[in-house]
Amino acid sequence: MRTGLAGQRLVAAFFVGALLFNYPVLSLFDRSEPFIGMPMLWVCLFVLWAMMIGVVAWIVERGAR
Amino acid sequence: MAKKILIADDEQNIVISLEFLMKREGYEVLIANDGEEAVQRIRAEVPDLVLLDVMMPKKSGFEVCQEVKSNPDLQSVRILMLTAKGRDTEVAKGLALGADAYMTKPFSTKELVERVRSMLAEH
Amino acid sequence: MLSGTVVVAVSFAYLLVLFAVAYFGDRRAEQGRSIIANSWTYALSMAVYCTAWTYFGSVGRAASGGVWFLPIYLGPTLAMTLSWLVLLKMIRIAKTYRITSIADFIASRYGKSHLLGGLVTIIAVVGMIPYIALQLKAISSGYTVLTGQHDSGFFPFAGSSWVNDGTLYVALTLAVFTVLFGARHLDATERHEGMVAAIAFESVVKLLAFLVIGVFVTYVVFDGFGDIFARAFADPELAGLLSLKTASSAGYGGWFAMTLLALLSVIFLPRQFQVTVVENVNEQHLRRATWLFPAYLLLINIFVLPIALGGLLYFGRGTVDPDTFVLSLPLAHGEGMLALLAFVGGLSAATGMVIVETIAVSTMVCNDLVMPLLLRTERFKRSEHPDLTGLLLGIRRGAILGVLLLGYLYFRLAGEAYALVSIGLISFAAVAQFAPAMLGGMYWRGGTREGALAGLLAGFVVWAYTLMLPSVAKSGWLDRDFLDHGLFGLGFLRPEQLFGLAGLDSISHALFWSLAANIASYVLVSLARVPTGQEASQATLFVDVFRRGQDAPATFWRGSAQVQDLLPLVARFLGAERARRIFQTYALERGLGGIEQLKPDPGLVQFAETQLAGAIGGASARVMVSSVVQEEPLGLDEVMDILDEASQVRAYSHQLEEKSQALEAATAELRAANERLKELDRLKDDFMSSVTHELRTPLTSIRAFSEMLFDDPKIDLKDRTRFLGIIVSETERLTRLVNQVLDMAKIESGHAEWHNTDIDMRELVEQAVETTAQLFRDRGAVVELDLPDEALHLRADHDRLVQVMLNLLSNAAKFVPTAGGWARISLSRETGQIRVDVSDNGPGIPSDELGVIFEKFRQGGDEHSRPQGTGLGLPISRQIVEHFGGRLWVRSTVGQGSTFTFVLPVPPENAETVQSTQ
Structure with a gap:
């Protein structure tokens, strides 16, 4: 798995994550008006974060089989 | 009795010239315009000699030659092959299939007549 | 609180x-x-x-x-x-x-x-x-x-x-x-x-x-x-x-x-x-x-x-x-x-x-x-x-x-x-x-x-x-x-x-x-x-850790120490009992009866040092072990030698692999090139052989009749006229053939000259039909013309397009039946292109010959109706149409006739002007 498909997927996930959690993508969510009654940035960060964890979990647990 | 000669060629003008030459020599002339017709007429008439063109529709001269030579009833039929493709391989192939002689087009009328005469005299 | x-x-x-x-x-x-x-x-x-x-x-x-x-x-x-x-x-x-x-x-x-x-x-x-x-x-x-x-x-x-x-x-x-x-x-x-x-x-x-x-x-x-x-x-x-x-x-x-x-x-x-x-x-x-x-x-x-x-x-x-x-x-x-x-x-x-x-x-x-x-x-x-x-x-x-x-x-x-x-x-x-x-x-x-x-x-x-x-x-x-x-x-x-x-x-x-x-x-x-x-050996151990496997740490130094020296040393830091136990296990793992049988080899020293490293750190363990080991520390050259030997073998086999791969690739390329050459050679041979055949056939008639006329002055007038007529027509055929072969060669090699002018397609079709009218009349066939009302303009070589039209028309004339024959020529414009259809009610072309007729020297139809052709007309026509960005194809049903169609593209702005003038 180290250099296999899962490894490459993890590296890809890293770069996607690094992109999402930084400028300029981050600035897209940085609005001052509420989003479904909550701060948009806060909601988006947590949702993206959870999604990323989900994807990584899928990659490694799948590879474990 | 006059010898029978079959002229098998798909080029009308060549047939006309051969027919004229052979008749002038006093032979009885039969004509076929393609390979199949040639085989039929050879079977039916058993000519003494066939002037056989190689490039003919339906059946090539080689095929006709092979069929004739493999038929014991037609052992007496001489075959003189005429071809416009002057390659050595074609000459060799014709002879290998049992053709008795081979001439390339365009031929000299004198030589052709001589060759026909000598082939028929062998019998 | x-x-x-x-x-x-x-x-x-x-x-x-x-x-x-x-x-x-x-x-x-x-x-x-x-x-x-x-x-x-x-x-x-x-x-x-x-x-x-x-x-x-x-x-x-x-x-x-x-x-x-x-x-x-x-x-x-x-x-x-x-x-x-x-x-x-x-x-x-x-x-x-x-x-x-x-x-x-x-x-x-x-x-x-x-x-x-x-x-x-x-x-x-x-x-x-x-x-x-x-x-x-x-x-x-x-x-x-x-x-x-x-x-x-x-x-x-x-x-x-x-x-x-x-x-x-x-x-x-x-x-x-x-x-x-x-x-x-x-x-x-x-x-x-x-x-x-x-x-x-x-x-x-x-x-x-x-x-x-x-x-x-x-x-x-x-x-x-x-x-x-x-x-x-x-x-x-x-x-x-x-x-x-x-x-x-x-x-x-x-x-x-x-x-x-x-x-x-x-x-x-x-x-x-x-x-x-x-x-x-x-x-x-x-x-x-x-x-x-x-x-x-x-x-x-x-x-x-x-x-x-x-x-x-x-x-x-x-x-x-x-x-x-x-x-x-x-x-x-x-x-x-x-x-x-x-x-x-x-x-x-x-x-x-x-x-x-x-x-x-x-x-x-x-x-x-x-x-x-x-x-x-x-x-x-x-x-x-x-x-x-x-x-x-x-x-x-x-x-x-x-x-x-x-x-x-x-x-x-x-x-x-x-x-x-x-x-x-x-x-x-x-x-x-x-x-x-x-x-x-x-x-x-x-x-x-x-x-x-x-x-x-x-x-x-x-x-x-x-x-x-x-x-x-x-x-x-x-x-x-x-x-x-x-x-x-x-x-x-x-x-x-x-x-x-x-x-x-x-x-x-x-x-x-x-x-x-x-x-x-x-x-x-x-x-x-x-x-x-020392650095190089450690670098290799760390960087290549996955390549070495877990239980084979390489030893990059020479030296030996008796187990009597090493055991007390380890015991000092780990305790006597534990040290004995560890050494015992090590001996048993190697299939030895006990600690006493352990040989004083670099592996043993390495083992002792690793054990110590856990307790006092790698650097200290190194110092401690070297105090009891008769060691000949390896110089850089020697370590590099050991490393080099391994890496050289690796590099060498890698090189070999690469070279053999390159060789294989080259061989495959050569083979492919050779195949291509052979194929080209075969095509050229076929072409030459076909040309030879086509040239020799009329020559045969010409020579035969000429010799006969020459040898025999007594041939009667009727035959003489007929024979001379044949000689003339075969000479014409020969001329046509030579011209077309040259034409074909020129077009194929790209050396053909194209004189593009603005032409009216309607006029061109009419002119071509007029030229071939006699051919159809000879066969007793009717020609129908279906032309649009207005002129269809296009920029192309006038003579070349006439050549295409003449070829298609003479083919049609050649194949229509002698009784009740007809040909229909229609010209129309479609979006972005001009279309010409030439239909006849000839014998038609079997489907397996549809592609073949566009190849050089391959003629379709019955042999009786063929002698006029050189077998180059359609290939040349197709080359011409394609030169102007168009297409030429044929549809045919055996027994009902054939339709040859070609389309030529016209620029859209041209199309607009045509439409607006309508």
């Missing part, structure tokens, strides 16, 4: 529970039934990352900077994504070479250097002291909040005498517990199963406690997330916290720096290295931790912002320290027990961190700082102390106490000036300095001892100058003057605007300069010289 006694009693009770868990874990480990040998425990133990800083400090951070607490957790999430690449290699290296700390790792990698190990240890100690101070501060201020400021007995704030300072007792208590957890006995592998079990337990406690407080604040004090956020939006000051731009002046650059810092910290913090690498039981456990640990981080952070906003909404700004909202909010609502639970959670977080961090740092201090110094004394080398295990334990325990006391000292000196988060970031920036030497050492062979030294030193100095010293100065223990005006009054040396670099927050600023200095020094100094033999 709670009474101090209750709080202290509960705290001690909790610590005892933790110890019970650890004791149970150790017992089970001794029985071989480990309770930590699963991926869940492993991932939970990583959560030691979440300290009191997370527990209290994140809320404080959120109260002043909104979402700015998050990068500290997003960084680790990103780092863990790469764990299967980076951490796995680190774990493999550490396990294979018995590495027990970061200092040991770096020292071993760069040629088992004592100096490097010492430097890393010093950086770690200096870097971690503020962090430990942070935990002490958290516990002490938590205690203060719980009990009220002026409870008797403990009075935690500076200013009172040290003896009365509760924080000192907190530090001492933690020291005792840490010794109990981590330095009760000596273990060659430096693994502490009980401690890991306790940490995993502690992680669950702090998470649950924090979630309970979060739910309490969000759903009991307020009416859910929506309520808190709605109120926050209503308050203009709080609304500013909800956006990244308005919440902090650091900007996106600062955000990135913070993420990077956290990303590096989760790998290089000594305690993270301890739980992730040293305490790892099974490499496969890393797999689950890759997502479970980030998921833990996400969970513990969900309520941070709501609690912070809730606290600010409830207390207002500036009345209560936001760092203690977790405690003060329940207290303010009369929920004393809840506040106590929150305190236990915080205590848990702080204790876990202190225990693991001090154990990790004390291992470094012992193995990489104290031992090397002791080993330098000659007296020590001569085995005057038969058993040193006691000494080793003593050193470690002393180190634990020392580190905690230093933490306390920092707390006394600087702790009050800073919020929790700021202190933590200073430590993070310190451990980030390990990254270049560690990562470089794992992936780059070229790094040298001097390079690593220079990098670490440069990074450390810059860190101290730009971050550590300002923190001390701001606490009032140093003259602030150098902060504002630079060292020696030199403006460009201002620590927080080094070389005039302004616009960054202090952390980003320090991180940038320190890492820049670090990496630059590491790389440049490393490149200054070729690695020595």
Whole structure:
């Protein structure tokens, strides 16, 4: 798995994550008006974060089989 | 009795010239315009000699030659092959299939007549 | 408010529970039934990352900077994504070479250097002291909040005498517990199963406690997330916290720096290295931790912002320290027990961190700082102390106490000036300095001892100058003057605007300069010289750890020692009984009867050294072993020879492989080229043969008739005329053939001349039909013309298109039946093109001949109707049509006739004008 498909997927996930959690993508969510009654940035960060964890979990647990 | 000669060629003008030459020599002339017709007429008439063109529709001269030579009833039929493709391989192939002689087009009328005469005299 | 006694009693009770868990874990480990040998425990133990800083400090951070607490957790999430690449290699290296700390790792990698190990240890100690101070501060201020400021007995704030300072007792208590957890006995592998079990337990406690407080604040004090956020939006000051731009002046650059810092910290913090690498039981456990640990981080952070906003909404700004909202909010609502639970959670977080961090740092201090110094004394080398295990334990325990006391000292000196988060970031920036030497050492062979030294030193100095010293100065223990005006009054040396670099927050600023200095020094100094033999061999062992396999550490030196020499040496540090046991196992594994049969080979020496390395560090083990081994140290040349031999064989076989592949490829290419040539040759032969045949056939007739006329002057007039007629027509045929062959050759080779003019297609068709009218009349056939009303203009070569039309028309004329024959020519315009159809009611073309008729010298139809053709008309026509970008094709049904169609494109603007004129 180290250099296999899962490894490459993890590296890809890293770069996607690094992109999402930084400028300029981050600035897209940085609005001052509420989003479904909550701060948009806060909601988006947590949702993206959870999604990323989900994807990584899928990659490694799948590879474990 | 006059010898029978079959002229098998798909080029009308060549047939006309051969027919004229052979008749002038006093032979009885039969004509076929393609390979199949040639085989039929050879079977039916058993000519003494066939002037056989190689490039003919339906059946090539080689095929006709092979069929004739493999038929014991037609052992007496001489075959003189005429071809416009002057390659050595074609000459060799014709002879290998049992053709008795081979001439390339365009031929000299004198030589052709001589060759026909000598082939028929062998019998 | 709670009474101090209750709080202290509960705290001690909790610590005892933790110890019970650890004791149970150790017992089970001794029985071989480990309770930590699963991926869940492993991932939970990583959560030691979440300290009191997370527990209290994140809320404080959120109260002043909104979402700015998050990068500290997003960084680790990103780092863990790469764990299967980076951490796995680190774990493999550490396990294979018995590495027990970061200092040991770096020292071993760069040629088992004592100096490097010492430097890393010093950086770690200096870097971690503020962090430990942070935990002490958290516990002490938590205690203060719980009990009220002026409870008797403990009075935690500076200013009172040290003896009365509760924080000192907190530090001492933690020291005792840490010794109990981590330095009760000596273990060659430096693994502490009980401690890991306790940490995993502690992680669950702090998470649950924090979630309970979060739910309490969000759903009991307020009416859910929506309520808190709605109120926050209503308050203009709080609304500013909800956006990244308005919440902090650091900007996106600062955000990135913070993420990077956290990303590096989760790998290089000594305690993270301890739980992730040293305490790892099974490499496969890393797999689950890759997502479970980030998921833990996400969970513990969900309520941070709501609690912070809730606290600010409830207390207002500036009345209560936001760092203690977790405690003060329940207290303010009369929920004393809840506040106590929150305190236990915080205590848990702080204790876990202190225990693991001090154990990790004390291992470094012992193995990489104290031992090397002791080993330098000659007296020590001569085995005057038969058993040193006691000494080793003593050193470690002393180190634990020392580190905690230093933490306390920092707390006394600087702790009050800073919020929790700021202190933590200073430590993070310190451990980030390990990254270049560690990562470089794992992936780059070229790094040298001097390079690593220079990098670490440069990074450390810059860190101290730009971050550590300002923190001390701001606490009032140093003259602030150098902060504002630079060292020696030199403006460009201002620590927080080094070389005039302004616009960054202090952390980003320090991180940038320190890492820049670090990496630059590491790389440049490393490149200054070729690695020595020792460095090169270690580099290979580290970089290629996956290639070598776990149980075959290569030996890069010659030397031998009798087992009688080695055994006592190992016994000195591990204890006599344990040493015997280990050697016995080693002998049995090799199929030998007992220790006495062990041969004095390099493998044995290597084994002994590895065992020692676990206890006293790689560098010290090297020194100790070499004192008893008759060693011939290998020079660089010899090591390089050994390395070269292997790498040359590898390179050579690689080259061979490459060459044979290249050869195969070349062969295949040649074969393909040859096939192409053969094919071309065959085509050319076929063409020549066809041309020969086509030329000889008319020549045959011409020669035959000419000779006959020449030889026989008596041929009658009728025959003579007929023969001459044949000669003339065959000559014409020959001429036509030669012209068409040349034409074809010209078009194919691209040398044909095209005279494009504006032509009217209608006129052209009419003209062609007129030209061929006689042919159709001869056959008794009817020609129908279907032409549009207006002219169809197009730019093309007039004569060439006439040639195409004539060809198609003469073909039609040739094939129509002699009775009732007809041909229909239609011209029409379609979108973007002009279409011409030439239909006839001839015999039609069998479907298998449809493609063939466009090939050269391939004529369709019955032989009787053929003699006119050369077999080149259609191929030439198709070439012409295609030259103008059109297509020529045929549709035919046998017995019903054929339709030849060609289309020619016309430019769209032309089409428009045609349409508009309509």
